[in-house]
Amino acid sequence: MKTFASVRWLPFAALLAACEKSPSAPPDPAAPANPAKPAGAPAAAPTGALPKFTDVLAGSGIDFRHHFLDSETGSYYQVNPYDHGSGVYVVDVDGDGKDDVYLLDFLGPAKLYKNLGGMKFEDVTAKAGVAVDRALKVGAAFGDCDGDGDPDLYVTTYRGGNHLFLNDGHGVFADVTAKAGVAYKGHSNGATWLDVDNDGDLDLFLCNIGKFTTETISKEADYFFKGVALPFDEVVKQPDAVNGGEGCILWRNNGDGTFADVTKAAGLTAAEWNGDVAVADYDLDGDADLYVSNMFGPNHLYRNTGKGTFEDVTDHALQRTSWGGMGARFFDGNGDDLPDLYVVDMHSDMVSIPKNPLEVQEHVKFDTLLSTTLVNGALVAANRKVIESPEQTQAKRVLFGNTYFQNLGDGTFQERSAEANLENYWPWGIAAGDFDDDGSEDLFVPCGMGYPFYFWPNQFLRNDGKGRFTECAKQVGLYLPAQGTVIKGADIQGKTFSRSSRAAAVGDLDGDGDLDLVVNNFNHEPYLYRNDSAPGHSLRLQLRNKKHAAAFGARVKVTAGGRTFSRELANAQGYLTQSSPILHVGIGGATAVDQVEIWWPGQKAPQIVKNPALDRVVTVDQQ
DSSP states (O other): EEEGGGSOOOOOOHHHHHHHHTOOOOTTSOOSSSOOOTOOOOOOOOSSSSOEEHHHOOSSSSSOOOOOOOOHHHHTEEEEEEGGGOEEEEEESSSSSSEEEEOOOOSSOEEEEEETTTTTEOOOOHHOOOOOSSSOEEEEEOOSSSSSSOOOOEEEEEESSOOOOOOOOOOOEEEEEETTTOOOOOHHHHEEESSSSSSOEEEEEEEEEOEEEEEEEEESOOSSSEOOOOOOOTTOOOTSSSSOOSSSSEEEOSSSSSSOOHHHHOOOOOOOOOOOEEETTTTTTTSSSEEEEOSSSSSEEEEEOOSSSSEEHHHTTTEEEETTTTEEEHHHHHSSOOOOOEEEOGGGGGGGSSSSGGOOOOOOEEEEEEEEETTTTEEEEOOOOSSSGGGSSSSSSBBBBBBEEEEEESSOOEOOEEEEEEEEOOOOOEEEEOOSSSSSOOOEOOOOOTTTTTOOOOOOEEEESSSSSEEEHHTTTTOOGGSSSSSSTBBBTBOOOOOOEEEEEEEOOOSSOOOOOEEEEEEEEEEEEEEOOOOOOEEEEEOOOOOOBBOOOEEEEEEEETTTEEEEEOOSSSSSEESSSSSEEETTTTTSSEEEEEOOOTSSSOOEEEESSSSSSSEEEEO
């Protein structure tokens, strides 16, 4: 196994020189704030009423600001995961029927904001006890792990120790990490709750990446270690190689407040730079399957055998995966009632960065990551070529860019990111939701790199219902004007730096029936986007298992107006994010729902609900 420890680490001076040559320069004031799309890129939005968003952060009571590490990603910038760690989570922690917001920070406490209604929030972090203020917080996941009906919380960090907090039902949390047996102190990233064995208890899956820190305490804060630059110039030469990391962990819930590490017994061998995990029953056999992304190399699709083990079916089911995978999310993209898979690849875009944002070829993939190659002892141009099909890439197991795997229903997928228009630039995460209630889930993709790179806009990808997406951030109000692309009054060594987003979560935060967005941004305040769309009909389901907890993994098929709409209730997935557990299903032009079929985890036959009410939350308990 090839690991990062076995390759040459770049000294900072060499990395900086490489950045200067490969155009990761500070933003050019003369360059357009919102880069133009290359020729041939789709421009027209789908027909029908577009959603409209308004940033209402000012006056909301959310006074959070993310703080990065100046010694790692600021004045002394070097490429390593210290430019991650901006998680955002939407969940009702106190049972009042309104979704609250939890935001993670690096230098500074996490913040929990109680939803007061009407897009007003109150900071209740101190009372809740979830600040985790002496650690670099990266990811989190809310789930009812003790079966008492309220969401508990797991928080991950970089070498600060992870934490499990139990909720008392009123939004006050107690740290039970040691007693529960889920302590880990390493380079942790994403986490999610799921029921792998269908026993009614939530189990915990943890993603860990590789070691990128030294044993030297930083002068910036005494609770984190100095980092080193990742050896990109070496790693890209062997894209199919396995770059070893700390290994993912699956903890099985024992049902008594404790957990058991069953990773090895379950056959979950992912041990690279695994940043995110997505969960869905992709083969519709009643068991939760896993996709584990990898920041540098092949990813993993694990099929749950239903016997306590998982089978790695990546080569058979997917073939090539995204080389620099970050966020991953299952959702039904084309309306065929099968879960498809979208994975965004940010790291492939970091290998060669044009000096001018107008030169970015956002909607294409290349056959290699290399800009030069060795011929007879001399470096020559590698003559990178744009590919039109996965088979044209020079690597055997990976693609250099996003992947959108359309589920074929036979245990295999077809890669269709080009046809779907889902290739984009510098993407980090994925938030999915039917923002216009037309029956199809749209996508919000947070993008950008911040200092010392130029600004790159976030994307709003509207679904036409057949798995074709159109980027229309400008039309829906999610496009920053030129003066908003840099952060005022917060320069680095006298130079301004551009805004960049990392993670986004979805929920009806103002209770008006449509889906809003909250976005955590790197080294500045978040965006709080209120959806001001024209009212549309939707079915909103609160699915509860026999312990009256959110039934993560439950799958529904809604029949209305001669159409069917499929959703699965997911926990944290999409990169350092978790959206509301209220399942929101737009029904297009229909005015009533005929029936809802609900497949609870592990159940072969659905529970049927006839003619549920529209435009309000309907609670359905597992029978």
